[in-house]
Amino acid sequence: MTPLIFVTGGVVSSLGKGIAAASLAAILEARGLRVTMMKLDPYINVDPGTMSPFQHGEVYVTDDGAETDLDLGHYERFVRTRLSRRNSITTGRIYENVIRKERRGDYLGATVQVIPHITDEIKRCIDEATAGFDVALVEIGGTVGDIESLPFLEAIRQIRTERGAEKAIFMHLTLVPFIAAAGELKTKPTQHSVKELRSIGIQPDILLCRSEQPLPDVERRKIALFTNVPENAVISAIDLDNIYKIPGWLHAQGLDQIVVDRLKLADKARPAELSEWNAVVDAMEHPVDEVAIAVVGKYVDHQDAYKSLAEALKHGGLRQRTRVRLKWIESQDIEREGAAKWLSDVHGILVPGGFGDRGFEGKVAAAQYAREHGVPYFGICYGMQAAVVEYARNVAGLSGANSTENDRNTPHPVIGLITEWRTATGEIERRSEASDLGGTMRLGLQEQRIKAGTLARELYGREVVGERHRHRYEFNNRYLATLEDAGLVISAKSIDETLVEMIELPRSRHPWFLACQAHPEFLSTPRDGHPLFVGFVRAAREHKAQAGGRLLKEAKA
Template identity: 80%
Template sequence: MTAPAAPTPLIFVTGGVVSSLGKGIAAASLAAILEARGLSVTMMKLDPYINVDPGTMSPFQHGEVYVTDDGAETDLDLGHYERFVNMRLSGKNSITTGKIYDSVIRNERRGDYLGGTVQVIPHITDEIKARIDEATIGHDVALVEIGGTVGDIESLPFLEAIRQIRIERGAHNAMFIHLTLVPYIAAAGELKTKPTQHSVKDLRTIGIQPDVLICRSERPLPEGERRKIALFTNVPERAVISAIDLDNIHKIPMWLHRQDLDQIVVEQLRLESKAKPADLSAWNAVVDASEHPIDEVTIGIVGKYVDHKDAYKSVGEALKHGGIRQRTRVTLKWLESEDVEREGAEKALADLDGILVPGGFGDRGFEGKVLTAKFAREHDVPYFGICYGMQAAVVDAARNLAGFAGANSTENDRATPHPVIGLITEWRTSTGDVERRSEDSDLGGTMRLGLQDQRVKPGTRAHALYGKDVVGERHRHRYEFNNHYRVPLEDVGLVFSAKSADDTLVEMIEWPNHPWFVACQAHPEFLSTPRSGHPLFVGFIRAAREYKHGGKLLEEAA
């Protein structure tokens, strides 16, 4: 009989003083160093909000919804994790308070607790611990980020659960890293350590003593402040790590490595026998390409949440990755699609080397996206449409080339005479007729989520970019191209360059006589990393360079 696998050593990352200090980036950077030392690493996020997942949360409040291979809608920090570490996460790696309580309540309804009183301790904390084990088993080490800020009432069950884990498993199987703020007071000309001291005090009142402090500040911690923090927080001076504001997030793994953070972890968790010297050459290459560009382009992102750029976090990162792969600095110009409607495309979209229209939901600003696709098509500006950006390009083609006046998506106009975009249930019927959606239909009934294969048509730009006949991309959308309009749009020159594996759904379109006009229904930004990029983003940035230089590329570095 095979013995059960031993629990994975765990590193818990908490935050204090204020939110948005960068726990996710810090945790991902440490994970990248540990991976560079030959360790098998995984990560997970524990979020204290009661929503089951971020899928229905406003982008203005929560930012991007990141989608994993298995179709889980997760926190955007999972995007940081996958971009920094060579791993593919799943829904198990993203846990919310809502998921935990939902599971416990279902257990209680089934009678699993034998009629006992269901309480936060032990039932909620036991469920949290079980979820952590389920997501991390089988790895050399796992990093678990606790969302929120120490002192918030919402995160107390998570903190209690990780306190119990440390007691049950010991310091060599579970350690705590606490990220805090050390503010600089310009009037006094001093870094202030008191907020960090109080944050650690709050942790200690609930039974958690940090093993490592990562102190975020505008400038490096002087030795005096480092010693003071160590003295008042009971943390070894060596384990007080300075985290300054850097101009490039890809420098963070090297910065933390120079302060021996990974060695502290390896020693405490007794991983010396598995860990080798860190090889950060790939990260050094990323930084070098970023800081020594041979070219620069300006890309306009035309969306509806541009005042809250975290809503397009992966898109912005993937564009920069596409530049890194060819030593090109990518400057992002964020444009409201409603401004395109008000000002006109000629004015709003001037002086751009390329235009990207990202995903979205709802009718606000959609006409601006259609105008953007039309402008790019007519002026030979490189265009990259993602999800809603593909649908906008289809609407443009239907209205302005195929002669379908009033063509639209049924998401925005249920009475449109030409529903070129709609729910599958609206156009896939036994008779071939278009069937209208009822007012009370389930909004999520046709949502496509997660990694799905698609067949790429040989001879197309898409096939040249991918270099493959079949590729997998992650999806997050409800509405699809209406197949009843395939032939009329093909007749005006639109090429359907990729379809679903069963040939029933349109996955990609392109204009063959355009310098670079490609749009896809999936979200390729979720599979882009700084070390490898993504073929579509690399190709798009190359096209933007060609457009900027009149069809010629500057010589690329070897």
């Protein structure tokens, strides 16, 4: 049985359980252990795929096409293990599995109950996701005291009872607030949070105390005394200006050694080798350049919707010691006030994914501004579709071109559902019925073949690459020849040559204009970056330098 570290949270939400768990996992991996991670979410949705980004933030996608909580993105950025649908479980999926078994008669007519049937299914899912690793971290979503998380907490209590303290430990993240009026850190919320856990049979082995400043020894001893946690296992988790500093901070307090000792992993664990993480932090702390990148989206007031994207842009800068300053722009503002007002002071323009017609014309205008002004442009998913629509309208002369997602009566559906344009006769089929939002997307890792001599091929350095997808609408192949004749470069297609994956402009006409149907941000990590983001930031640096040179010449003149 794989040793398990269960991570819970108390007092308030948004304390950073996912980052804390991922940071510990990174240290354990740096000690030579094979690590995996898992998220148990208490909401009843089967997955977050149809949840609003305003409510839930980013929907992260794994290689096997699972739509998961954004914490899996944190996990994969901190450890090298590639996760799957097994690593993200919701209450909805647990109940769905149990009800399916009940309908099949698997329970032999027994009354199906939360205990043992729901808790047994939770334990089965944990075993399935964590088998074969040296250690696994399992994060329980929500906050201790929430009604909906009780089945998960009961399941992990049972696991500890069944397997013992050497196979399962509890790490609890809590809040130690600083009350400015009193000038004191207050430990009472942490005491009550642990009391709540203990009331359901869970005694934490480790406490991560989130606070604005390091815990003084006197407060650490007080917390240890009232929570029955060893003093050395009361860890100070202070606010840091860079999440990639957290592994080093936790290691300095001996958190990984506590875990290794408690789970008897000393024979497998070597001393921590954190040089890669130190290099990441050093590159972020000592940049040699800075660029401004506009992100033109429709959820910019809730930036968790673009969590992986923002991190991937930073990673692209890390590879060349460049700080990336993000300028978040609501695409509807461009529709109202014009692209020039919002984009004239940036060194690169990125249009990310999205769904629906709200703000789409602002994304199209952003692509047009980038094309006409020579500003580096990177389109992702919907950003590629916006670039195709813009090029069709303004270069290929296809007036009224659009995506059928936004205009079912467009005279030139350059973007559409495959069922709308791929038929046995090759004719465009107009479908009036609505497709099921939860079941018609192209999801997960898929390979594509990159055309020789293109910018994309130069950036990747190889012919075949795999990227993760999450979309429903595709480039309409009926317009392939028309747009190529107008100068658009189709730089990558699916491995079977049936779907357009990447487009770009010739470098004779634009210094850096590239868009892809996939979501490369899901495969970017701080230690390795991603070739498309590295290339985009490099192009932004070059654009900045050229713009600075022009301004200098104008000033001298």
